Structures are given as structure tokens and as C-alpha cells.
Amino acid sequence: MGDAEQLQGIREAYDEQYGFRDPDTYVFKARKGLDAEIVGQISEMKGEPEWMRTQRLKALEIYQSKPVPTWGPDLSGFSEDDIYFFVKPAEKEARSWDDVPEDIKRTFDRLGIPEAEQKFLAGAGAQYDSEMVYHQVRKELEAQGVIFKSIEVGLREHEDLFRQYFGTVIPAYDNKYAALNTAVWSGGSFIYIPPGVRIEMPLQAYFRLNTASIGQFERTMIIVDEGAFLHYVEGCTAPTYSTDSLHSGVIEIVVKRGARSRYTTIQNWSDNVYNLVTQRALVHGDASHEWVDANLGSKITMKYPSVYLLEPGAHGEILSIAFAGRNQIQDAGGKVIHIAPNTTSQIISKSICKDGGRSSYRGLLKVYPDAAHAKSTVVCDALLLDDHSESDTYPYIEIENPSVTVGHEATVSKIGDDQLFYLMSRGLGEDEANAMVVNGFLEPLTKELPMEYSIEMNRLIQLQMAGSIG
């Protein structure tokens, strides 16, 4: 098969299932580009309090004053002047799928969201371009005081709680794209789980881009109160366009004493999307937080979920999966900051590259002087599917306390001819054999996922593998 044909194959498979597009049906679209007027327009359309508008405008200044980072993948090809920063999909956010505009509902049907909600979710949100078009949580959870709303509704209905936490985990000055998000945020979830409430089924939000050349700036805030438990899942897809889009989210999470939370991302962007996301969790005493971060697709992803272990007994885990195909760069990893004694953490990163894709593990493990007896392990494994793909690791480790135990391992392997031959000699086609080796490589992570999501992951890997000839 020729290169062009191969590429065609991959595109077709993605287009068929995720890369399709709907006609434009937005109710409002700001002009292209970014300035104070656009920011003001967003704030006004959302009917926000003055303090929020002020914060947005301040953040815009920070964004404009910070240089584009040059320590990672090359972002110089991206131009903000070509981007629509705000595209409002519908007049109102619906509480029932029947009230979602027909075209949009059809898209989410096709992506299987209402069905998943029925079967195994405790609540679901769906964002289309710049705003949530649907948000709903099971009645019995609402009765227990669980809040699961769009971020806009969160601000409107729970302003005190919102203001108490907004920008405290990730301030606007944290990095250029956190500043950008703070200026133009739109959509995302607002979640509060009261003390002791354990939600066994996941809450899920799905982020969908439709318009070409759009920027999506989801802002999510999650507070898991003492002794509570939450699993939140985020899925993302987009149509395939020849022009670039931008997804730049900020996720702030606070996990209080004895609570446990897990945030799973299964991102499956088309390969014209820049994906620059900041996500951080603050973990209190004897609490734990886990990031399960699966990054498939996109043009460039830069994403390093972080965990701050603030009090004794806090635990953090980052399980990162990156799949870089043709013309894709996955710069992913994680950061763990041990601030208090007896805190523990684990980072496991698995990356896969094929058809010239590039993946980097970029991680930081930092142990402050007070964090006596902290323990951490970092494992990063890369699997290359051919000779022209590449993988790097940048593991930064800064330890300022001598009583700390740290383990670090890194491996790079290639799918061998012998593995392929073995599987094919049992009747599996080349793609299937490759996908099987890849799924096996990821198995230590996918087995951590609820069954529905591990099936989904396996299917997505299969899709990524389709059309590849080594």
C-alpha cells in the first residue's frame, strides 16, 4: 500500500466514526481572533457577575504578556487570529435529550452518549463547540446533595462555592494557556460531592467540536469533600478539517481529607487539533487522586496532569497513555509534588508511536524538604511500531529530603517481527496482530478502567491501527 492510501485508510476509519461533521447551526459565533472585546462579549452573553469579567480581562493580559513556550513541541504554526474563540451552539442548556437541537442530538446519539448514560453513568454532560448543550445527574444523587452541572450554571447557582475555588488550584499566571483559558473559558463541569457520599458509577462529560477553526476552552472544577468518592470521565472527539482547531482546557480538583477521586480522560481528537491542557489536583490528608489520561489523536498534545500532595498520607497516581500516529506529537506525562511527610505517588506512562508519530514522556517528581518518608515510583515504557517513529523521555526528579524512596524505570521496545509472525501464524491479520501487541502493552493500565471504558480503549486502539502497514 502506498503512503497516501494508508493515510486515506486511517482518515476514513476516523471520519466514519468520529470525524463526521454536522451543518453549522450555532446561535452565535464571535468573529475570529482574540481581544478584550471578544472576552467582554463572552462574559456578557453568559450574564456573569462583574468580578468574573474582571478576572477574565486580567487573564487576557497575562496571556498576551507570556511568550509561547519553546521547551516542548513547536507551536509556532498555530495562529490565534485564525480561530473562533466562541461559538454558542444552542440558546439553552437542556436537562433532557429531547430538548437538545435535533442535529446536535443526532451527533451525540451517534457517539453513543445517551445510551451510555442510561446504562452505566451516574450523570452525563455534553458539550458542543463552546457550551454544554446537556447536563443531567441521577435524581437520587441530587437528593444526596451532589452537584453536577455545567460550569456556567455552577457559577450562576453556587456563586460562593464557585468563587471560593475558581483559579485557586490553577491560577491564571500558572502558564500561558491557563491564562488563555481563564480569559475565555466556556463550558465544562462544576462538581461538588458532599462529605461521605460515594458515587459508584462514573459521571461523564463529552466534548465535541463541530465548527471548523474553533477554540474550545472547557473549564472544570471538582470538589470532592471529606470521605467522598468520585470517578469522572471525559471523552473528546472532533471532525477532521484541513484547518487547525484548539482545545485548551483547565481542570481544577480539590480532594479533601480521606476522599478519593479519579479523573479519566479518553481523548480521541482528529489530527488538526492543538490540545494544550492544564489539569491539577490538590490532595489533602489520607486522600487520594488518580489521573488516567489517555491521549489519542490531535496534532500536538501537551498535557501533564499534576498532583499536589499537601498533607500526610496523601496519595497520587498518574496513568498516562499516549498514542502518536502520523503527523502527531504527543508530549504527555505528569507531575507529582510531595509537600507533606508520608505521601506516596506513582506515575506510569505508556506511549506508542507509529507511522512517524512522536511521543515524549515529560515528567516532574518533586519532593520538598518537609516530605519525609515520601515514596514514589515512575515507570515509562514506550513501544515503537516502526523504524521512523520516535520516543523520548524527560524525567525531571528533584528531591530535597534524604529519607525518600524513589524508583525509576524506563524502557523502549519495538514490536518485533517474531511477535508479529507468531500471532499471524495463528491466523490473525497484520493489523489485528499489531493491535493485539499494543493492547497487551497497555493492558496494565486499561485493566484499571471500568469495563466499558477498557472496551472503548481497545476499540480506539484498533481504529488507530487500521490501515497501518509496518
Place this chain on the structure above:
Amino acid sequence: MGAALEIRNLHVTVEDQPILKGVNLIVRQGEIHALMGPNGSGKSTLSNTIMGHPAYEVTAGQIIFDGVDILEMEPDERSRRGLFMAFQYPVAIPGVTVANFLRNALNARRRMTNPEDKGIPIPAFRKLMIEKMDMLRMDHEFAGRYLNDGFSGGEKKRAEILQMAVLEPQIAIMDETDSGLDIDALRVVSEGVTTLYGPNLGVLVITHYQRILNYIKPQFVHIMMDGQIVESGGPELALHLEEQGYDWLREKQNGSGK
């Protein structure tokens, strides 16, 4: 008449080194053949070439299976058509369970006969696995282990025969399945193969020792030296080798060669 595997004047090079130099052999369904020969004589090269390993280049000759020349076919197609090789050195696939792997392999076969096939239902597959594992006296937890990953030498060989039992090939090549098996395991595995054997299965047993042939009784024995089959005969040939070694054959070769 059943399917036959016919090797005609096969020449194979590895990295431009000639290894097989004109091999002729026919194995039919319902027959058991033994292939013996010194280390490095080309036995595994022959079996790998039959299955289509990309490192082995066929420079002359043919491999006909069931009346069709299979030389241009990928290994997966050869397998789905009914060829099987139990590897001398099975390869580990971390993270993939024996059961998951075999179910996929089985489904790939089913899809060949019917592209619409939805795959074997899980309960039917489970039953099949248990039946075959019991036949080979394997612990059921084996199905959940990662394929050949951390298996002992003997476990690997047993797992190869489990795959053969599940996939039900027409012609199976067993490349030194006996090496690495303890005495009891050799008996169990051999009895398993004997159970599978019948008019629909032809077997090519590659071995260095008579022991396995006491269980899996060949009608034909062939000896390979330096890339050619230099002697063929009945079961007595294997016994003769066990007593005499290969020297008499080498002498015979040298005698006739000059």
C-alpha cells in the same frame, strides 16, 4: 482424499546464506511424519518457511497446500487455510491472555468462511477451552495468563499444543515440542496429540529423540542434513539413528558425493 502439504525442490536462504538446498516432502492428512537431523541442518528453517516467516527467502521450489501454491501468502492466510506450527521457541506477548488470543485467532478463522460471522459465543468458547485444557491436564487459570509471558519451558510447549487443539489444523508441524517437557508432561502432551490425530490431521514431528515417537507413532521418518532430506524410511529409521547417531549417514553422503 484429504489435503496434502507438498514441498517441491525447496531452496531457502537466510540473509543471503543458502540453508535449504532442494527439499522434497509430502505430508498428507491422516499421516504422521517424523523429521530428524543434526543441529543446524535446517529443520526449523523448513517449518518457518512453510508458515511464511519473512526472514526466510525462497529462491527456488514450491510449497503446495491443498492443491494451491501458498508461497505468496501471508502467514495468517496459511494458518487460516489449515496449517499450524508449534514453535520450537514460542514468543511472549505480554498483556494478552491465552484465552483472549485464542478467541481472536478462532474468530479470524470463522470470518474466513463467513465474513459476517459474529465470533464464537463466550460460553461456547469457554467450554471448548476447558475441554482442551483438561485433555492436556492444564490448570484452568492458565487461560487467564499472558501468552508465553513467564511460562516455564514446558508450559510453553504445552500451550503450543493447546493452541493446536483449539485451532484444529489440517496439517500441524511440531518443532521440537518434546524438548523442555518433563517425562510426565511428554506423555500427557503426546497423548493429547494422539487424541487429536485422525484422518483429518497430518503431523510433522520434528525431534532429536525416539522418546516422543514412542507415543506419536510415525509412519514415515526423514532425516535432514545440510539442508536436504538425505534419507527417508519407516519407524525403524528413527530407532537406527538412536543407536548409531548420524555418522553412518555422513559417510554415506560423502561416499556418494564424491
